[in-house]
Amino acid sequence: xDKTTRAANTARRPRTPRISGIKDRSGLLAGLPHVxxxxxxxxxxxxxxxxxxxxxxGPDPYADEDFKAIYDDPASSVVTDxxxxxxxxxxxxxxxxxxxxxxxxLLFVHGFTLRMAxxxxxxxxxxxxxEGKRIRMVFFDHRGHGKSDRAPAETCTIDxxxxxxxxxxRTITPGTTTRxxxxxxxxxxxxxxxxxxxxxGMALMALARRHSxxxxxxxxxxxxxxxxxxxxxxxxxxxxxGLRNPVVxxxxxxxxxxxxxxxxxxxxTRVSLEPVLVAASFGPGFHSRxxxxxxxxxxxxxxLETLVNFLYALEDHDESTAFPVLAQVPSVVVxxxxxxxxxxxxxxxxxxxxGSDSRLVVAQDAGHMVQMERPELVTDAIAELVERRRVAxxxxxxxxxxxGQK
Numbered sequence: 424x425d426k427t428t429r430a431a432n433t434a435r436r437p438r439t440p441r442i443s444g445i446k447d448r449s450g451l452l453a454g455l456p457h458v459x460x461x462x463x464x465x466x467x468x469x470x471x472x473x474x475x476x477x478x479x480x481g482p483d484p485y486a487d488e489d490f491k492a493i494y495d496d497p498a499s500s501v502v503t504d505x506x507x508x509x510x511x512x513x514x515x516x517x518x519x520x521x522x523x524x525x526x527x528x529l530l531f532v533h534g535f536t537l538r539m540a541x542x543x544x545x546x547x548x549x550x551x552x553x554e555g556k557r558i559r560m561v562f563f564d565h566r567g568h569g570k571s572d573r574a575p576a577e578t579c580t581i582d583x584x585x586x587x588x589x590x591x592x593r594t595i596t597p598g599t600t601t602r603x604x605x606x607x608x609x610x611x612x613x614x615x616x617x618x619x620x621x622x623x624g625m626a627l628m629a630l631a632r633r634h635s636x637x638x639x640x641x642x643x644x645x646x647x648x649x650x651x652x653x654x655x656x657x658x659x660x661x662x663x664x665g666l667r668n669p670v671v672x673x674x675x676x677x678x679x680x681x682x683x684x685x686x687x688x689x690x691x692t693r694v695s696l697e698p699v700l701v702a703a704s705f706g707p708g709f710h711s712r713x714x715x716x717x718x719x720x721x722x723x724x725x726x727l728e729t730l731v732n733f734l735y736a737l738e739d740h741d742e743s744t745a746f747p748v749l750a751q752v753p754s755v756v757v758x759x760x761x762x763x764x765x766x767x768x769x770x771x772x773x774x775x776x777x778g779s780d781s782r783l784v785v786a787q788d789a790g791h792m793v794q795m796e797r798p799e800l801v802t803d804a805i806a807e808l809v810e811r812r813r814v815a816x817x818x819x820x821x822x823x824x825x826x827g828q829k
Contacts, residue, residue, distance in 0.1 A: 483711050490543050490717040493562060494570075501563065501594045503587050505578065510570035511591065512539060514546065514560040516553050525559035527614055527645070527809060528596060532588060533562075534621025534651075535733060536700060536725040538569030540717070541620065544798030545805060552806055561595050565623075567729035579732035581740045584622070585629035589637070596643060614645035616809055620794060621765065622733070624652025628742035628749065635748045638815060645812035647749055648805055650757045651793050653769035654742045654776075704792040706761040714795050743776075750778035751815035755808045757801055759789030782807070 496512040503509060517523065529549075531542045539562035546560060565584060567574030574583075596615055619627040627647060631638050638644045704718045705711075722730075754777045758770035767785065774783040784804045786797040794801040 481710055483713055485711045485713040488543070488713055488717075490540055490713075493540050493543055493546050496546075496562075501587075501591045503566065503590050507566050507572040507574070507578075507587075509563050509566065509572070509587060509591065510539075511561065511563045511595075513595070514550060514562075516550055516559070517555055517557045523557055524613060526557040527616060527812065528559040528561060529616045529618060529805070529809070530588070530591065530595070531560065531562045532617065532619040532623030532626055533565065533568070534623050535737060536568070536722045536730050537621070537718075538564045538721055538725075540569075540721060541792070542618075542794065543717075545618075545794060545802050548798060548802040549806065552802070558809075559595075561591070563591055565626075567733070568725055573726060574729060574732070576728065576732045579729065579736060581622070581625050581629045581736045581742075582633065584626035584736075585633050588617075588626055588630050589634045592637065592643070614643050614812065614814055616646040616648070616805075616812055617644060618648040618650065618805055619652060620650040621652050621791065622737065624649040625654075625736075625740055625742060628652075628654060628745040629740070631745040631748040632742060638748050638751050640751075640815045640817045642815060644752055645814050646752055646808045647754045648757065648808055649754065649770075649773060650801060651759060651762055651765050651770075651791050652773075653765040654745070654773055655740065655769075700764075703763040703790055705790040705796050706759060706788040708788050709790065709796050714792075718792055718795065746773070746776040750776070750781070752780075753808060753811045753813060754781040755784060755804050756781060757784045757786070757793060757804050759786045759791065759793040759796065761788050762791045762793065764791045780811070 493512055496514050499511045499513065500508045501511055515525070517525075531539065531545065533539055533541045542562055546562065549558075549560065564571040565574075566572060566587060567579065592615060617627050617630075619625070627649065631647075636642055700722050701715075701719050705715065756770045756774045756777065758765065758767050760767050770783065770785075774781055782804070784800065786793045786800050789796045
């Protein structure tokens with residue numbers, strides 16, 4: 424082969440990233456040429472929506488929104504049981520110069536590859552709705568997400584998120600420093616209402632399973648909102664099926680074996696894994712460049728190892744046994760009818776399992792980020808739940824019949 428032929432063949436070969444210190448690249452590189460197929464359907468959906476949005480040329484209702492504003496709220500941190508620091512923001516809606524405890528605390532738990540900023544609209548809408556009331560709202564970033572510490576791969580589980588949430592509850596709620604409260608709660612004052620979206624909702628289900636004392640008589644939880652979530656693995660239906668793929672398995676192995684190389688190939692990941700999530704965020708009729716860019720930026724800023732490692736948790740979790748515990752307190756289930764990651768039937772089944780003190784709210788044509796696409800509907804559902812809140816009721820006493828009495 425002459426020099427001209429060798430040069431031509433070399434020019435046609437795809438170049439691979441050169442990363443110093445990485446010797447074994449075969450596991451990841453074998454999958455990279457094919458990984459784009461994962462996001463092909465999603466990318467096509469995004470392109471169609473962008474074209475339709477540009478054609479309609481309507482005003483962007485959220486063009487002036489600062490989706491980072493939540494990080495201006497007072498900051499603190501919670502240390503988890505295994506020593507990681509979780510970023511926390513707290514909003515007290517009453518005059519804090521008055522020495523008083525909140526009548527109710529709302530804890531917001533965000534979803535997969537997101538951060539507390541995904542609750543942007545609820546944070547500010549509820550603050551206006553409850554202005555001056557003794558209500559506290561607490562937001563935090565999961566381990567490996569947002570401004571919280573990076574998460575070791577073995578800790579990227581739904582059970583761990585449940586334990587992290589329990590640690591946050593113990594920290595932000597006075598008198599909840601032990602595994603069981605010393606005195607039973609007899610009213611809703613001073614209790615906590617939990618609000619979880621997507622993986623955050625799964626974490627709340629696991630919380631009920633692993634820390635059931637919080638939900639029972641004498642517990643501190645007085646209400647639960649489950650927003651666009653599912654009690655079983657998301658890969659069983661919808662776009663989540665695209666996450667169950669041999670190429671994703673190659674990514675998982677590569678994250679552990681060659682994390683620097685995976686980060687270098689993040690551009691490839693953006694056209695494969697991330698579009699699946701971005702495309703499912705909003706319904707087909709939603710047109711807001713600002714909101715779309717905000718969600719896309721949040722997802723892209725989530726560490727790639729976090730994204731890949733938590734895929735195991737999303738595939739394997741099953742929290743069906745949590746519903747008898749959750750059903751002890753009032754609840755609301757919210758879902759978009761066009762949600763492709765946690766389709767509506769998941770929410771209907773959860774609602775059916777939560778008993779007579781549950782409500783089902785369906786946002787027509789909304790996608791997975793329903794709290795951003797239809798913020799007023801989600802905000803109203805949360806406010807209504809707070810009005811209905813109560814702690815678990817004591818079981819009725821059994822009558823002791825005298826022997827021989829009929």
